[in-house]
Amino acid sequence: xxxxxxxxxxxxxxxxxxxxxxxxxxxxxxxxxxxxxxxxxxxxxxxxxxxxxxxxxxxxxxxxxxxxxxxxxxxxxxxxxxxxxxxxxxxxxxxxxxxxxxxxxxxxxxxxxxxxxxxxxxxxxxxxxxxxxxxxxxxxxxxxxxxxxxxxxxxxxxxxxxxxxxxxxxxxxxxxxxxxxxxxxxxxxxxxxxxxxxxxxxxxxxxxxxxxxxxxxxxxxxxxxxxxxxxxxxxxxxxxxxxxxxxxxxxxxxxxxxxxxxxxxxxxxxxxxxxxxxxxxxxxxxxxxxxxxxxx
Amino acid sequence: xxxxxxxxxxxxxxxxxxxxxxxxxxxxxxxxxxxxxxxxxxxxxxxxxxxxxxxxxxxxxxxxxxxxxxxxxxxxxxxxxxxxxxxxxxxxxxxxxxxxxxxxxxxxxxxxxxxxxxxxxxxxxxxxxxxxxxxxxxxxxxxxxxxxxxxxxxxxxxxxxxxxxxxxxxxxxxxxxxxxxxxxxxxxxxxxxxxxxxxxxxxxxxxxxxxxxxxxxxxxxxxxxxxxxxxxxxxxxxxxxxxxxxxxxxxxxxxxxxxxxxxxxxxxxxxxxxxxxxxxxxxxxxxxxxxxxxxxxxxxxxxxxxxxxxxxxxxxxxxxxxxxxxxxxxxxxxxxxxxxxxxxxxxxxxxxxxxxxxxxxxxxxxxxxxxxxxxxxxxxxxxxxxxxxxxxxxxxxxxxxxxxxxxxxxxxxxxxxxxxxxxxxxxxxxxxxxxxxxxxxxxxxxxxxxxxxxxxxxxxxx
Numbered sequence: 001x002x003x004x005x006x007x008x009x010x011x012x013x014x015x016x017x018x019x020x021x022x023x024x025x026x027x028x029x030x031x032x033x034x035x036x037x038x039x040x041x042x043x044x045x046x047x048x049x050x051x052x053x054x055x056x057x058x059x060x061x062x063x064x065x066x067x068x069x070x071x072x073x074x075x076x077x078x079x080x081x082x083x084x085x086x087x088x089x090x091x092x093x094x095x096x097x098x099x100x101x102x103x104x105x106x107x108x109x110x111x112x113x114x115x116x117x118x119x120x121x122x123x124x125x126x127x128x129x130x131x132x133x134x135x136x137x138x139x140x141x142x143x144x145x146x147x148x149x150x151x152x153x154x155x156x157x158x159x160x161x162x163x164x165x166x167x168x169x170x171x172x173x174x175x176x177x178x179x180x181x182x183x184x185x186x187x188x189x190x191x192x193x194x195x196x197x198x199x200x201x202x203x204x205x206x207x208x209x210x211x212x213x214x215x216x217x218x219x220x221x222x223x224x225x226x227x228x229x230x231x232x233x234x235x236x237x238x239x240x241x242x243x244x245x246x247x248x249x250x251x252x253x254x255x256x257x258x259x260x261x262x263x264x265x266x267x268x269x270x271x272x273x274x275x276x277x278x279x280x281x282x283x284x285x286x287x288x289x290x291x292x293x294x295x296x
Numbered sequence: 297x298x299x300x301x302x303x304x305x306x307x308x309x310x311x312x313x314x315x316x317x318x319x320x321x322x323x324x325x326x327x328x329x330x331x332x333x334x335x336x337x338x339x340x341x342x343x344x345x346x347x348x349x350x351x352x353x354x355x356x357x358x359x360x361x362x363x364x365x366x367x368x369x370x371x372x373x374x375x376x377x378x379x380x381x382x383x384x385x386x387x388x389x390x391x392x393x394x395x396x397x398x399x400x401x402x403x404x405x406x407x408x409x410x411x412x413x414x415x416x417x418x419x420x421x422x423x424x425x426x427x428x429x430x431x432x433x434x435x436x437x438x439x440x441x442x443x444x445x446x447x448x449x450x451x452x453x454x455x456x457x458x459x460x461x462x463x464x465x466x467x468x469x470x471x472x473x474x475x476x477x478x479x480x481x482x483x484x485x486x487x488x489x490x491x492x493x494x495x496x497x498x499x500x501x502x503x504x505x506x507x508x509x510x511x512x513x514x515x516x517x518x519x520x521x522x523x524x525x526x527x528x529x530x531x532x533x534x535x536x537x538x539x540x541x542x543x544x545x546x547x548x549x550x551x552x553x554x555x556x557x558x559x560x561x562x563x564x565x566x567x568x569x570x571x572x573x574x575x576x577x578x579x580x581x582x583x584x585x586x587x588x589x590x591x592x593x594x595x596x597x598x599x600x601x602x603x604x605x606x607x608x609x610x611x612x613x614x615x616x617x618x619x620x621x622x623x624x625x626x627x628x629x630x631x632x633x634x635x636x637x638x639x640x641x642x643x644x645x646x647x648x649x650x651x652x653x654x655x656x657x658x659x660x661x662x663x664x665x666x667x668x669x670x671x672x673x674x675x676x677x678x679x680x681x682x683x684x685x686x687x688x689x690x691x692x693x694x695x696x697x698x699x700x701x702x703x704x705x706x707x708x709x710x711x712x713x714x715x716x717x718x719x720x721x722x723x724x725x726x727x728x729x730x731x732x733x734x735x736x737x738x739x740x741x742x743x744x745x746x747x748x749x750x751x752x753x754x755x756x757x758x
Binding site: 024026041042044068083084085087089227228229232234235241260266 | 466467468476505506507508511513534535538544545547550553557558562563568569570571572574644645693694
């Protein structure tokens with residue numbers, strides 16, 4: 001069992017937890033992910049690592065409730081436990097293994113969308129701890145949905161919040177902020193790291209391609225085991241098929257086939273919807289709505 | 297009096313009934329049937345069956361005990377050589393091993409050694425007969441990577457010799473391919489696999505789940521930081537192969553590993569689990585091995601019409617004869633001498649069909665099997681919503697890529713000595729699919745035994 005030592009709600013449907021997992025905390029690096037399983041009958045859910053404390057042996061995870069399993073996870077409190085917690089999985093971000101002096105000469109831009117701020121944070125923090133200040137754009141639908149703001153500000157060079165509705169920071173999508181920084185403010189970036197929903201990463205990549213900025217994305221396809229065994233997470237990257245779990249999760253965003261990846265993401269949507277309804281409505285749901293399949 | 301040339305028949309679930317459930321297909325022998333079958337054994341002096349067994353079980357000796365009704369004694373005889381008899385009795389390819397060598401088989405049917413082994417093992421599980429444990433530990437720590445058949449066997453053998461063994465498993469359940477690969481209807485998980493693993497635990501073996509060696513820690517760290525004096529790698533062959541044909545990334549194309557893992561390990565067939573699965577209504581399984589049969593029979597039980605698509609003929613099917621027979625009985629359709637060339641995809645990215653060509657057999661290839669060649673102008677389409685690729689697997693590089701000094705061959709298989717499991721790195725031994733590529737449960741167990749022997753010699757002579 002893996003004990004939860006902290007559980008907080010960060011925004012609507014977004015939760016943060018610290019989990020005791022000493023083996024993971026000892027070996028993880030920015031960019032890697034873990035797989036968590038709530039109980040005997042739960043799914044294996046991959047989540048990117050948001051932070052880690054090697055001394056305390058804890059891992060910080062942030063997740064958004066999108067289906068029955070994450071909804072059940074959100075009910076957990078400090079003191080509760082996960083049945084399974086495994087990792088670190090996947091490869092560390094490339095810069096972790098680069099020469100620090102060379103890295104210091106590079107100007108990096110991080111672009112986070114929604115809950116993507118969580119996996120961006122440990123990367124920016126790692127760079128900060130190694131004396132490198134990166135610029136960070138964080139986008140959210142509204143001000144209330146912006147997460148980890150204080151933490152991110154503390155480790156980033158320039159911090160640019162954006163909201164779709166204009167309730168805070170730059171009004172508009174992260175892509176328009178990227179264009180503004182480069183085209184209007186004359187900023188130059190050697191590399192961009194964009195992490196968030198697939199649709200946001202797709203458009204961030206289209207923008208950076210236009211601007212000629214090499215871009216890395218962190219892919220979050222459907223996975224089962226997370227160790228290379230099932231191939232559910234396969235992606236078309238350039239001419240090659242890659243497994244996000246062992247070859248990634250980070251890839252050259254200009255080579256990823258996002259349209260295919262988004263279609264693959266939809267595979268279990270109807271099944272997830274049914275499971276969600278079953279959970280929310282319990283015995284009171286008997287189908288008949290014609291959409292959920294509960295009457296099958 | 298029964299016909300001595302024929303096996304005592306084994307009771308099975310009716311094909312039409314079992315095609316709709318996940319209960320075990322074969323019921324196995326009862327005491328009377330087992331004793332009658334055992335009496336067919338002529339107790340050869342030079343027993344060929346033992347030579348056919350990768351773990352050299354003293355087969356005539358255990359069958360003799362069954363004949364006499366001494367089932368506990370029979371279990372002890374098997375227990376000297378095998379840690380997982382209830383598993384092997386169910387999944388070994390006996391027809392090409394022990395039973396294939398049986399003298400009785402020359403005129404008539406061989407002794408049903410597999411079913412007898414299963415009977416004895418099940419008797420031991422039901423009557424809680426414990427394996428014999430080492431009197432005391434010798435204080436030497438050994439790490440075993442992977443809790444599949446190779447790892448469990450190696451761990452069990454070393455524990456019997458007094459070693460303090462810890463098994464590290466990457467997944468959340470113990471058993472490796474026995475839980476994620478082989479389906480419930482062939483090998484029950486709670487009733488059989490979990491109980492056989494409990495017997496290994498009773499020998500004093502410790503288990504740690506959710507540890508991915510190469511990621512959560514490394515072999516070097518196990519040796520340097522955690523005080524393990526030797527390591528056995530039994531990590532299996534986990535990476536699925538795809539064909540490389542167009543449309544393979546469409547929704548509805550799965551590796552057999554994914555399809556089976558969702559259903560076996562994650563229990564998608566059981567509504568009380570949260571695992572989603574797209575069962576499919578018209579399913580093609582590509583391949584002809586045991587895993588292909590398992591995937592086909594699983595899809596059938598989830599309600600689909602199922603075709604096996606295999607490029608050679610029936611004779612070359614690598615699956616066990618019993619699996620092919622069962623699959624046919626249950627209604628799986630075999631499209632032999634057929635090879636897919638493209639998966640057809642609809643506008644939303646889902647599978648809608650598959651283009652195939654007919655094949656014919658030409659000259660034998662390097663494997664000795666006749667090479668299939670395309671019949672000109674034979675292209676046709678199948679209407680489908682699900683395609684399951686069962687083309688074999690290759691070893692996972694997670695361990696070899698993070699362990700310095702561990703040599704792999706060009707297929708990424710770990711190089712290890714067959715007799716001892718010794719690798720190119722001192723103190724590190726390996727066996728099973730991680731060394732050979734995808735093979736069988738019993739061959740992995742044989743390699744686990746060899747590894748235990750190798751580690752024992754290494755640590756005894758240090």
